[in-house]
Amino acid sequence: MERWDVVVVGSGNAALCAALAAQEDATRILVIEKAPREMAGGNTQYTAGAMRFVYDGKDDLLPLLRDPADPRLERTDFGAYTAETFTNDLLQFNEGRALSPEQEVLISRSYPTMRWLAERGVKFEPIYDRQSFEKEGRYVFWGGLTLASAREGVGLFETERTAFEAGGGVVRYDCAATGLLVEEDRVVGVKATTPEGDEEIRAGAVVLGCGGFEASEEMRRRHMGEIWAGAKVRGTPHNTGDGLRMALDLGAMPYGFFAGCHATPMDLHMKDFGNLEIPHGDRKHYRKICYFLGVMLNARGERFVDEGADFRNYTYAQFGRAVLEQPGQFAWQVFDAKVEDLLYAEYRFHDAHWVEDTTLDGLVGKLAGVDRASALQTLQAFNESIMEEVPFDPTVKDGRGTRGLALPKSNWAQRLDTPPFKAFPVTGGITFTYGGLKVDDGGAVTRDDGDPIPGLFACGEIVGGVFFHGYPGGAGLTSGAVFGRIAGQGAARHALSD
Ligand SMILES: Cc1cc2nc3c(=O)[nH]c(=O)nc-3n(C[C@H](O)[C@H](O)[C@H](O)COP(=O)(O)OP(=O)(O)OC[C@H]3O[C@@H](n4cnc5c(N)ncnc54)[C@H](O)[C@@H]3O)c2cc1C
Structure with missing residues (x-):
C-alpha cells in the first residue's frame, strides 16, 4: 500500500502552509480535500486576504509587496504595528486572561511568516480601499492592518497550491477524512471517503488543517448555544468540525474558548452559506460593517451596541453575535447622506438591500419589523446628544461621541440630518469558531496530560487558545x-524520524 510522508487534511491557507513547510524536509506530501476542486481552499477562498502582522514602517512592507514601485507608496502613512500593539489588541479581548502561549507565538512569528510566504511567491498589496482614508493628500492607514494578498484569498490559495504542486506535492479533491488510522497509539494515516468508496491512506504523520465547526448546526448549538442555530455561515459549508471530532475521539484535549466565534453583521438576505460563484472581489460584500458611521437599531427601535467603540477592525467580529442576540435576530444600520462617500463598496454592491427616504420619519416607517415610534425617538435622542464641538475624523478615534445617552456612541458620532437617509437590514453571520485543540511547540496535538499524540498535528481554525472573546x-x-x-x-520531522 502507498505510504506518504505526511498527509494534510484540508486545502485552505493553514493546510497549504503546513504542506509547503513539510516539503522543506520531506518529499511525499499529500493534501486531501473534502470539497470538489472548484470548492477547495475552504474559508481562505472567501477571504479578502487581509493579514495582520508586526512591522516597523514601510521598509518592512516593501519585501512583501507585489508592486514596490507603486507611486502611491510615497504618499502613504503606514505607521508601525508593534508587538506591543498586537499584544494589546489581543489582550483587550481576553477578559483578564494573560496572553496565551498560542497568542505569543502568533505575534512573534507573524512577520517572519509573512516573509516566508513572500519567498514562496505570495505577494501582497496595501488595502487602500478599506483600511485607509485620504487626509490632506495622503493615504493614512488607521487600524494596524495594511496588507492583503494579491487577488485576495483566491490569490493566496492559488499561489500556495501552485507552489506546493510545483514542489511535487499532490492534492486529491472529493476526499474527506472520516477518521484516523491508529497503530500502537500512533497515528499512521487517515480513513477517507471518496466517490470511489472508502479507503485508508497511510502516512508517517497527519496534519489536521480542516477548519472549525462553524458549518455544523449541531455543533454550534452544542458548544455555543441556541442563538447560533440559524446563523448564516459566511464561508464554506465543509468546515463541520470533522478534524476536531476525530482528534477528540482519540483523547486529544479540548482547548480554547468553545463558546466563542468570529461573527459579523451580514446582509439579512444573503444565502445561508457564502458563495464562490461570484467574483472574489465581491465575496466580502455581504458583510456590512460601516455601522461606525451611523447607528444600528433593533426590532424595539433601540440601539444595542456602541457603534463607535473602536475602529471597526476591533468590533466587527463581535457585533455579529450582538445582532443575533436581538429579538428576531436582525437589525437595521442607519446612515445619512453625509457619510455616503465614506461607506465602503459593500453598501453599493448590486445585491445590497436597503430602504431610503427623504425624512427620518419616512425612513423608520420602512424598517420592516421595527417599532416605528420608538425608533424615531431613539434617532432624535441620538441627534440631540452629539458633541458638535469635536471635529469628525475617521482616520483616528476622534472622540466625537454622544453626551447623556444611556448607551453612548464613543467616536464618529454625527447627526443624522442630511437626506436621503438609508437603512440596511443585517443579521449575524458566523465566520469561524475559536474552540479547538491544544498543540505543542512543534504543532503536535496533545492529550489532557500534555503529552503529544504521536503522528498527529494540527493548524488553522482548529487550534484553540488563539482567540477568546474577540478578534482583531x-x-x-x-x-x-x-x-x-x-x-x-x-509533521515532516516526525515522519522522517519514524
Ligand atoms: C467571508 C470571509 C472573509 C474572511 N476574511 C478574512 C481576512 O481578510 N483575513 C483573515 O485573516 N481572515 C479572514 N477570514 C477568516 C479566515 O478565512 C480563516 O481564519 C482562515 O481562512 C481559516 O483557514 P483554515 O485553513 O484554518 O481553514 P479553511 O480555509 O476553511 O480550510 C479548511 C479546509 O478543510 C476542508 N475540510 C473540512 N473537513 C474536511 C475533511 N473531513 N476532510 C478533508 N478536508 C476537509 C475544507 O473543505 C476546507 O477546504 C474570513 C473568513 C470568511 C468566511
Whole structure:
C-alpha cells in the first residue's frame, strides 16, 4: 500500500502552509480535500486576504509587496504595528486572561511568516480601499492592518497550491477524512471517503488543517448555544468540525474558548452559506460593517451596541453575535447622506438591500419589523446628544461621541440630518469558531496530560487558545500561516524520524 510522508487534511491557507513547510524536509506530501476542486481552499477562498502582522514602517512592507514601485507608496502613512500593539489588541479581548502561549507565538512569528510566504511567491498589496482614508493628500492607514494578498484569498490559495504542486506535492479533491488510522497509539494515516468508496491512506504523520465547526448546526448549538442555530455561515459549508471530532475521539484535549466565534453583521438576505460563484472581489460584500458611521437599531427601535467603540477592525467580529442576540435576530444600520462617500463598496454592491427616504420619519416607517415610534425617538435622542464641538475624523478615534445617552456612541458620532437617509437590514453571520485543540511547540496535538499524540498535528481554525472573546481583523489568516508552518515542519520531522 502507498505510504506518504505526511498527509494534510484540508486545502485552505493553514493546510497549504503546513504542506509547503513539510516539503522543506520531506518529499511525499499529500493534501486531501473534502470539497470538489472548484470548492477547495475552504474559508481562505472567501477571504479578502487581509493579514495582520508586526512591522516597523514601510521598509518592512516593501519585501512583501507585489508592486514596490507603486507611486502611491510615497504618499502613504503606514505607521508601525508593534508587538506591543498586537499584544494589546489581543489582550483587550481576553477578559483578564494573560496572553496565551498560542497568542505569543502568533505575534512573534507573524512577520517572519509573512516573509516566508513572500519567498514562496505570495505577494501582497496595501488595502487602500478599506483600511485607509485620504487626509490632506495622503493615504493614512488607521487600524494596524495594511496588507492583503494579491487577488485576495483566491490569490493566496492559488499561489500556495501552485507552489506546493510545483514542489511535487499532490492534492486529491472529493476526499474527506472520516477518521484516523491508529497503530500502537500512533497515528499512521487517515480513513477517507471518496466517490470511489472508502479507503485508508497511510502516512508517517497527519496534519489536521480542516477548519472549525462553524458549518455544523449541531455543533454550534452544542458548544455555543441556541442563538447560533440559524446563523448564516459566511464561508464554506465543509468546515463541520470533522478534524476536531476525530482528534477528540482519540483523547486529544479540548482547548480554547468553545463558546466563542468570529461573527459579523451580514446582509439579512444573503444565502445561508457564502458563495464562490461570484467574483472574489465581491465575496466580502455581504458583510456590512460601516455601522461606525451611523447607528444600528433593533426590532424595539433601540440601539444595542456602541457603534463607535473602536475602529471597526476591533468590533466587527463581535457585533455579529450582538445582532443575533436581538429579538428576531436582525437589525437595521442607519446612515445619512453625509457619510455616503465614506461607506465602503459593500453598501453599493448590486445585491445590497436597503430602504431610503427623504425624512427620518419616512425612513423608520420602512424598517420592516421595527417599532416605528420608538425608533424615531431613539434617532432624535441620538441627534440631540452629539458633541458638535469635536471635529469628525475617521482616520483616528476622534472622540466625537454622544453626551447623556444611556448607551453612548464613543467616536464618529454625527447627526443624522442630511437626506436621503438609508437603512440596511443585517443579521449575524458566523465566520469561524475559536474552540479547538491544544498543540505543542512543534504543532503536535496533545492529550489532557500534555503529552503529544504521536503522528498527529494540527493548524488553522482548529487550534484553540488563539482567540477568546474577540478578534482583531486579519489575524485568522496569519494564525493559519504561523501554525500551519509549525505543524508542517513538526509533521515532516516526525515522519522522517519514524
Ligand atoms: C467571508 C470571509 C472573509 C474572511 N476574511 C478574512 C481576512 O481578510 N483575513 C483573515 O485573516 N481572515 C479572514 N477570514 C477568516 C479566515 O478565512 C480563516 O481564519 C482562515 O481562512 C481559516 O483557514 P483554515 O485553513 O484554518 O481553514 P479553511 O480555509 O476553511 O480550510 C479548511 C479546509 O478543510 C476542508 N475540510 C473540512 N473537513 C474536511 C475533511 N473531513 N476532510 C478533508 N478536508 C476537509 C475544507 O473543505 C476546507 O477546504 C474570513 C473568513 C470568511 C468566511
